[in-house]
Amino acid sequence: MKKILLILFTVAIFAIGSIFGYKKILSIEKENKIIQLFNKDSLENFSKNKNEMLEKLKTLNKEEADELYEQYLESNNTILENLNIEHDKLLSGGINSIHNKGTAENFTDEEWKIANKFLNKYDLELWYLARGTCIIKEVPDFYYKTFKDYVTDDYKEYLKITSKENEEHYVADSGLCITLEELGDRIVTWENFLEKYPNSKLNDKVNNICNSYRRDYILGVPGEIYDYKESAEEYNRFIKKYPDSPTTELLGYYLEEVNLDKPEDNDSEALSKMIDEYIEKYFYLGSLENRKKGNLFSEQTNTLLKEFNKNKEEVINKLKTLNKEEANKFYEDYLESNNEILEKMNENDYIMLDNSFYIGEGDIDKEKLNKQNKYLDNYGLEVVEIEEGFMLTEKKDFYYNIFKNYVSDDYRDFIKLCSEDIDYIDYFSSLEEHPEIIADKVINWEKFLEKYPDSKLRKKANDICYSYRDDYILALTSLPTTEALKNGKINEGLKELNRFKNKYPNSPTTEIIKYYLENYKNEDIRDMLADKNKEIYNKGE
Known part of the structure; x- marks a missing residue:
């Protein structure tokens, strides 16, 4: 009985061993079958190229190593392109593809691991691209581990960042493979790189990566369903976390334009065009360095500034x-030329000028504005506030400082008076609170017209004088002043009119004031005053 049991046990052990052995044989056969799908000679060529490069790398300084990386990257791209073409039937979505489940070459998860285990020996791997197509590419940390000990700091950090990003898929058929928050953080990572290494040879490449991420972050990628409200929540998180990021301004601009209450009303094509234009204008190579200096203008305007x-x-x-x-x-020709350039610059950057120098609900960001104007000092220009937004213009004394020692007396005095002009915003407050300031402007221009009756600038001076006088008279002869006169009272407007009349009895403007005081009861007094001012203007022609 014992002999029988021993024989049965031996047979069982042999059978089990045979089964495991058979499975092992099948496993090896499967592995060999998968390995045979790849051209080993081509893979060996990739490794050989790497080994030859490594020997050379050890003899170079850091700057030379940077150059070798670029050359090697280009060489590898060509090798891998040929390698993928060579394995096209295996990799593409055709009849014999990996992802066609009706063929023997279709890979299960296990077979995918076998293929990558084999390719990893060459520092390569299979990578799903999209729409059933795969490629053979380097493992994520290939360039970082190869070059990190040899290249300059900027190249080392660049390779480290790309190594980490390459660990996971970025996009697939259904859209982004990473979260929107992760994409936002990637943008900041590359912005920090550009700020840390402003002179890196990699910055053109990095800036393109950053801009590509910005577009995908705001506009989405093909294949995904874009949720305006969820995206807006992420953008607000970004703005709060990264207030100093230039992308924050872009997001603020986008959030002002997008309709979150009725997302269906948004014109995605128009929004896409708007964002593309903004990125092209304000995220050019070198823009971050310019921003650190306070310069927020677009690349086109910076080119015009150099011309200016x-x-x-x-x-x-x-x-x-x-x-x-x-x-x-x-002077006349130069003024005309500058006006054309300034018009182009203001037109280029009207979006930035309308938005960038405000904080919250219309408060001026004085620090940012002062920093911008400090940058513009070298050009003799400044950004000034207007009724809505800001505009770029010459500093007040720009032309006077250039021309005062060369032009005739009338031109010198004309340019001097222009340099003493009142800022746009201050002008309207002066009319209401300090009309005597405007009165002084009227008198100064009247004196110029009297002093230089034959000047070629007479018409320009007369136009300016007419404008000041018209604003001054209309502001002070408003309904409250007229009502005060009718009631035998004196208000602040009437006090100023009397002050002017008494101080400048021979001024043409005094003639208008007297005319008003004599005819204020007339219902058409406003039109009558306008006609009177026009009459005086015509005399000055």
């Missing part, structure tokens, strides 16, 4: 060769 400065230097040099009459003409 070049023109200024040429004008200063040429003025030294001209007589006064020639200098007068030169």
